[in-house]
Amino acid sequence: MSVVLREARATLVPDMTGPQGPLPPLLLALTVLTGLVDAFSFLVLGRVFVANMTGNVVFTGFALAGAPGFPLLASCLAFGSFAVGALAGGTVVHLARAHRGRQLQRALLLETAFVTAAMVLVLVSRAPYTGGVRLALIALLALGLGVQNAAVRALAVPDLTTTVLTRTLTGAVADSRLARGPGGKAGRRGLSAVSLLAGACCGALAVRTGHPALPLLLAFLLLTAASTVACLLVRSDAPWTKPASGP
Template sequence: MLALTFSTGIVDAIGFLALDRVFTGNMTGNVVILGMAMTGATDLPVVGPLVALLMFFLGAMLAGRRLRGSPDGWSPATTVIFATVAICLALEGLAFLVFGATVFPYKTEAAAAVLGFVMGAQAAAARKVKVADVTTVVVTSTLTALAAESRFGAGTDQPWVRRVLAVTLILLGALAGAALLTVGLWVAFALSTAVTTAVLILGHRRMKTEDTADG
């Protein structure tokens, strides 16, 4: 899940820097952008963030439907969802590699829609896996808990290493995504696809190993 948090940083860098200031993982950002854009006094986009927001909701809803009845933790349904995320990222990266120079109507909005959908599905699956403080798409609550429960806050025991890693990895993911965009949009997609695929393979193998041990 920490690896997927890194991948989300890449995807959000793609959305914000290459898809006209659209957040495809961090929906709070889109809601704020929409609020400001609705004043009509800014040059902020409306269609892209709105499409990403709606598709994120749809992705999370359909993933929740697929996960219905599945046990908490990694399950076959989780594997299907993360495989779908990896495939969609790969196909979108391939599309930009092949057709990136071709201008066609609503290319940005279509790309944001796909990314919003898969990030919603990923977030729903991450909730089912249930790694505390690691939603893979946002770190606001993680950062709040890290500060509030620190030695200078409530002074309670906390999994601070995991929380620090979650915040750091989404930062590094955004850094990597921004850097790779200078090489090519498809390269950023390729790295996010590779990370998601690695998580998919390792998670599925672990599930199989645990099933065999239980059997």
């Protein structure tokens, strides 16, 4: 247990001179954001994810098989918009490849623009969000999360993908001492899972008890804080700012 706690503390309060510097807590914040926006999209926009593309592929299969309640257009739009966002995010981070802090800053500013546009659209529209408003919200949020995932891939911080937890949870168990492995890094990997769970739970509670726009407002505040920190980090020349060796 002490090892798990040390790993969790090292993730939340990282060594600023280490190879990942301040990136781990920032990526945990983005993991919370993922839970918030997917809670909004699934509960408010109707059985569609804007961050979890694995879910959308499954939903598309359900829709093609004629299962009721799984809109084919929404899943396809989310998938396509996410891909365009990943393309934009990949372009941004590759242009700034010499400095990881600059990669994060530019990607977060672009993602913030998409999420802000979605939040404004929600605030000026009336629930339930249907028709063109619904499709526009799906597209904007999927674009933003595509940018985020491209940036996270470029930053290549181990075990902190902000979206996909299947490999993270598999690693925590398969690499554990119980499985005769080197150690499952349960502290860091567990924090990633808890962060996504917390974001999804808060988003769902916000939808159920408050205004439908509340999850997006919380996501916007998280992005604003993360972007502010990222803008400060571009001045750093610490070792963690050097390009990552690979995803």
